[in-house]
Amino acid sequence: MASIPKYYEGKNVLITGGTGFMGKVLLEKLLRSCPKVKAVYALVRQKAGQAPKARIEEMVICKLFDRLREEQPDFKEKIIAVNSDLTQLELDLSKEDQEKLADCIQIVFHCAATVRFNESLKDAVQLNVLATQKLLALAHRMKHLEIFLHVSTAYANCNRKLIEELVYPPPVDHKKLIDALEWMDDKLINEITPKLIGERPNTYTYTKALAEHVVLQESGNLNVVIVRPSIVGASWKEPFPGWIDNFNGPSGIFIAAGKGILRTMRASNNAVADLVPVDVVVNHTLAAAWYSGVHRYTRPRNVLVYNCTTGGVNPFHWGEVEYHVISTFKRNPLEQAFRRPNVNLTSNHLIYQYWIAVSHKAPAFLYDLYLKITGRTPRMMKTITRLHKALMLLEYFTSHSWVWSTDNTTMLMSQLSPEDKKLFNFDARQLHWAEYMENYCMGTKKYVLNEEMSGLPAARKHLNNLRNIRYAFNTILVVMVWRVFIARSQMARNIWYFVVSLCYKFLSYFRASSTMRY
Structure with missing residues (x-):
């Protein structure tokens, strides 16, 4: 079989979502590792008055493309921005662009x-289901199309415990749902949404399941592949470790923990955190398209599904995530932290509500009060409110575990040549979690918050000052409790002296035992 770079040689590729997190990494990797690809057409909508071409030019300036820029200075000539809006009729493509594609x-x-x-159900259907349907219609008109690859999510069928590499029956007939949403008003849609999505936690997983079935039903004779990544995180190796550019998913939670704002989280310590690095997903995607492309004449025309997950081959738990995030940010703190990093994970609702009140709301209220007194605008309660909303959306995924079959992924890996296995590595068994998590956290510091490493000494000093403030506050609190409650009550003093004497006797016994041993 032709190698992966050889397969993409001379090909014209179309990418949707090219300005998104994964789309950017896919674009960079394709151009860098398959340098003889002919052109990459990116469907981009006009945004905030900025034309698609200008958006692409602005995007490729970022650090993600530095390595590609060094190796191929003229890479931008291969990127062709096409004005399109996936929510509009015929993808808002001009007749000329339709014919060209x-x-x-x-x-x-x-x-x-x-x-x-x-996202509201109506908007989620528009973006995740109808857009897929429209793109498939365009794909049917492509005279030389070899492969149509749809990126789904491993959580599309999260209502199941075991998720195999196949397209499951849809939760509802997507055509009937689309027809119904056209005449329903927003209030009615919001009322029926919980009943429609059923055991699924949100409209995202629900509509991604519908989109998979649209691909299955309307692909016809197209050669189709579905790749299902789990929780996509910062890069593992490519183009460099720890690259991340947004607050989405776990990244915002890691930053909140590093800043000392997040102190408690509803999660199971033993639940598998199925994080998967973005470069693993991209390498898997490029390899999956290559395999189906080179076998398009010999392979049966069934939809190949790949679960791109880590939990089955290299499990990592939320308790371990918490440990590595906190330890990393204690060694390499974020600038102007609110408190020292420390997060308590609990699956108990009452304990969680207690910590929310004590560790989140009370300090936020006191800090806002301080800001008001000093003539500044209070902001911490608003931040805490936004954080709680984000935590509620993630709670389902941090409290459950799933089993994903990965037979197709294993098969695909076995088909790669030794050179392609190195160049397009998606073997999650090689992932060293402690190293990855440190790079991930440092990536949020460098690339999301734009903090320079030269600021680390000052950040460490600030963290030490926060520790001293905490010790002073606790000392004052103990003294106040003593003065208010214990010093005024004979019974409280007797209990206090009894506890102190017990501790003294225990320490004396421990010291005597140690002396006897030596």
């Missing part, structure tokens, strides 16, 4: 989707 595209990567968990 129909004549030249050989590979389609459909990465675009709304990843907002709290």
Whole structure:
């Protein structure tokens, strides 16, 4: 078989979602590791008055493309921005662009989707289901199309404990749902949404399941692949360790923990945190398209599904995530932290509510009070409110574990040559979690918050000052409790002296035992 770079040589590729997190990494990796690819067409909508071409030019300036820029200075010439809006009729493509894409595209990567968990059902269907349907209609017109790859999510069928590499029956007929949403008003849609999504936690997973079935039903004779990543995080190795550019998913939670704002979280310590590095997903995606492309004439025309997850081959638990995040940010603190990093994970609702009140709301209220007194605008309670909303959306995924079959992924890995295994590595068994988590946390510091490493000494000094303030506060609190309650009550003093004497006797016994041993 041809190698992966050889397969993409001379090909015209279409990418949706190219300005998103995963889309950017896919674009960079494709151009860098398959340097003879002919062109990459990116469907981009106009945003905030900025034309698609200007958005692409602004995007490729970022650090993600530095390595590619060094190796291929003229790489931008291969990126062709196409004005499009996936929510509009015929993707808002001009007739000229439609004909051009129909004549030249050989590979389609459909990465675009709304990843907002709290998106309204109507908008989620529009972006995740209808857009997929429209893109498939365009794909059917492509005269030289070899492969259509749809990026889904491993949580599309999260109502099941065991998730196999197949497309499951949809929760509802997508055509009937689309027809119903056209005449329903927003209030009615919001009322029926919980009943429609059933055991699924949000509209995102629900509509991604519907989109998979649309791909299955409407692909016809197209050569189709579905890749299902789990929780996509910072890069593992490529183009460099720890690259991340947004607050989405776990990244915002890690930053809140590092800043000392997040102190408690509803999660199970033993639940598997199925994080998967973005470069693992991208390498898996490029390899999956290659395999189906080179076997398009010999392989049966069934939809190949790949679960791109880590839990089954290299499990990592939320308790371990918490440990590595906190230890990393204690060694390499974020600037201007609110408190020293420390997070308590609990699956108990009452304990969680207690810690929310004591560790989140009370300090936020006191800090806002201090800001008001000093003539500044209070902001911490608003921050805490936004944080709680984000935690509620993630709670389902931090409290459950799933089992994903990965037979197709194992098969795909076995088909790669030794050179391709190195160049397009998606073997999660090689992932060293402690190293990855440190790079991830440092990535949020450098690339999301834009904090320089030269600021670490000052950040460490600030963290030590916070520790001293905490010790002073606790000392004052103990003295106040003593003065108010214990010093005024004979019974309280007797209990206090009894406890102190017991502690003294225990320490004396421990010291005597140690002396006898030596």
